[in-house]
Amino acid sequence: MIRGCQLIGDRDSQQGTETFHTLAPASGERLPGCFHEATGDEVNTALELAEAHADTLRFLSILERARLVELIGDSVERSRHQIEERCLLETGYPSERVGMEFERMIHLWKVFANEVRLGHSLDARIDHSDPDRQPMPKPDLRSMRVAVGSVVVFGASNFPLALSVGGSDVISALGAGCPVVVKGHPSHPGTSELLGRAVLRGIQDAGLPSGIFSLIQGRAHEVGLALAKHPFTRAVGFTGSLRGGRALMDAASSRPDPIPVYAEMGSVNPQFVFPEILTADAEGFAKQLFASVTMGNGQFCTCPGVIVVPDGADCDAFVRAYQKIISNSGAMPFLNPGIAEAYEAGVADWRTSCQAKLHRSPQRSGPVLAEVSWEMFLAHRKALLEEVFGPSTVLIRCPNPDAFLEAAKMLPGQLGASIHGTKDELTSVAKPLLAALQRFAGRIVINGFPTGIETAYAMQHGGPYPATSDPLHTSLGLAALARWARPVCFQNVPEELLPDALKEANPLGIRRLVEGEWSEATRSEL
């Protein structure tokens, strides 16, 4: 079933002579499967195929697009057993974690299918003409979102299901009407291939050309850059490291025709803890923090990597409690040796360069709390505020809650940030901090951690650089669809030539902005 090849539309392709394999993170053993590195030719063929079918998908009705998304979800669900089995081997995640992520992925196909069917993401708008307006007649103006064209998606290492070949970027791009070429993450090529085949079967079930989807695999950076640089690529979706994301941003912005890269990258998701929370229950707080930090073995984009706590006895109690939990924690293998090495190097640097006091579990690569004084933080803030991907948290002991504002000023863009406090603390002193967080964070959580992301309308999984490449967009939540389609205005276009979404009679029955008012009614009913 796993052949180790590129899936270029319905064709298995094995042009490349270079191959790679994967190791089981849990045991370090080599996993079955020999994967071929994609060649430049294969990249080109995939994008030519995508381009050839771009119009098919672009002009497909929302009902058919919704059906496509739904049928792919069904197809992926039918392969659950196989996919989960391989995913467990390739990630070393607990089986409960893999099961939950699988369900999350299936849920995504369903909710996006529904959202596409509702037509909200078309953002249909109508401003009627006024031929009698002075000094000039007002034209009839209508606009809707039209798919941008072929999209390249880079699978994430840490979410091999919900943020990879069958994940949010792929689902939202197909749902918006864009062909997709996925670059599978080399940590889980087997999972990627199984998912890719399931996606292709779903496309077949929908009766659509398989060329709207391809899966390219490889470890070489050149493959990724070739995908981002290809003239037919119209946009890029990426979830991963700052280094990887920035390389793609630079490649895309230096094209003869720059294209957008929607990259979700580094974030330390700072947690500001008012003292009374710890006075009340330092141990309970430590437990909750630990649960959040170690989700997915610490490999979550929204992992709380920085915690700012006023110095004192409450802080000491918290550190003792956290240290105790850490020392009793079990093994947490990393997804791949590269992540493990970067983690160890980053943690070591905190100790040697920033004089951080490390609390960690006996086993290598386990959770770490790196404690620094306020003075050390001020002296080494750049290094201490950089993400070290994994279950690591920097504890900044600040003189008092007033210093929260000072710390907040130093933070670069973040996906998330939290304030923890009692009801009294929140109402009496947290307001200026809440304002400060709005300068740099995409999501602000009160008395909770940023891990755990709803697929809701109000979800924002984004933030200023370096959290993402474009803070106006989100890669998770229903607004993720907005990245893949651009507004096109139709001026004085006769009814019979208008797309269905903009026809006066509203045959799709979708919500539209008519003269600035939301309306599902047709004009005759108004």
Added chain:
Amino acid sequence: MIRGCQLIGDRDSQQGTETFHTLAPASGERLPGCFHEATGDEVNTALELAEAHADTLRFLSILERARLVELIGDSVERSRHQIEERCLLETGYPSERVGMEFERMIHLWKVFANEVRLGHSLDARIDHSDPDRQPMPKPDLRSMRVAVGSVVVFGASNFPLALSVGGSDVISALGAGCPVVVKGHPSHPGTSELLGRAVLRGIQDAGLPSGIFSLIQGRAHEVGLALAKHPFTRAVGFTGSLRGGRALMDAASSRPDPIPVYAEMGSVNPQFVFPEILTADAEGFAKQLFASVTMGNGQFCTCPGVIVVPDGADCDAFVRAYQKIISNSGAMPFLNPGIAEAYEAGVADWRTSCQAKLHRSPQRSGPVLAEVSWEMFLAHRKALLEEVFGPSTVLIRCPNPDAFLEAAKMLPGQLGASIHGTKDELTSVAKPLLAALQRFAGRIVINGFPTGIETAYAMQHGGPYPATSDPLHTSLGLAALARWARPVCFQNVPEELLPDALKEANPLGIRRLVEGEWSEATRSEL
């Protein structure tokens, strides 16, 4: 009144020793006024001032922000006479054109004030919690747009009023809650200064700190690049040439922290003409085209620069008619010598390199029709599809209307594109062309020209590169506000800490997306 200095908040600054002046396009005479080139220090001071006041504007209520926009508009209107007088001298535009643009600008302040007051651009969303949801409780999620911070706006040469110091980018950025530093266009520094002073008086009328607005002047590219590279700059708005826009895009994308540049750049706005339109009235069509091409002396972003017409007697009749109009047309001075030189060089290149047959008026820099055969077009399409800013139009004689689709495939991103045809032609054969235009154009006009842009909800003044830097946005129309604020999600934030826009009781009475449905009702009313 015109002192030739930078307006840095409420302070006139003349640090620079280099000065420049302007020439009257109509007469070539030197205009009064000696303008100082801004220094790096002045750029820095302006942005430090903007940053210092960013929160004031960011957290100002929409009612106060709307009032600010309104009061600035009033202030600008009070200086109408002076501004128009100087603008006429600096642009060489007909006085009717300047008067119309002034009114357009005043209209913009009013409609944006209204739009800000309505709160639509906050894009407020609420997804209520569900504590009983299994397997995990659903959090309360609310999101709204929060101003990105200081914005740098580059004034356009061709719209010294409506797209410059008092124009769409400045109005929408202030309306979205962002301090603005404007780089005035060196073609009309006097107009810019008068406008800048009027803007500052309006800010004073609103009782807000003048530091939210500065005007920087200069001819050196370094000034512009320093503005785009400044660490406090969070976004850039630009209208101008492809070369200038791309330089800013490159500067912004190579920053340590890349920021978005919303640049509206080059466009030839192709016109596809089905034959029966010309059979019916070649002369009438020629007149309409000429009126569109020569708006603002040909210096409109949406000027129809390419016209594709099936070869034959109808085409001949059109060329004769257009040639006749051209030869009777009056002088049309360019805004500055640079534009005039580029125009002449571009037109000359069409003749020498692309074997175009030129039809032009007796006077230098007048309107030009450059006629090429289909073969020549295919051989030199790159040069022929590049914008030559001014009243120039390339006429491509194609074999038949089927060739429209072939021509459409070669076009890069465009702000606008039109189809001209009789009712019969439109319904029988135009559909595939309409689909093709949706691949590259931001706005599609039937039986009209793209010049003339409504400030409506459905307006899209954007398109794929090189028309703009980001096809998902528009620089004109009400959606222009969306560029300057980013979504921030508030998770489980208690009512008393929420911004007014997201409070359950909806004290602002704004339209919000509640559980995916648009609503102006509060929850208790639902």
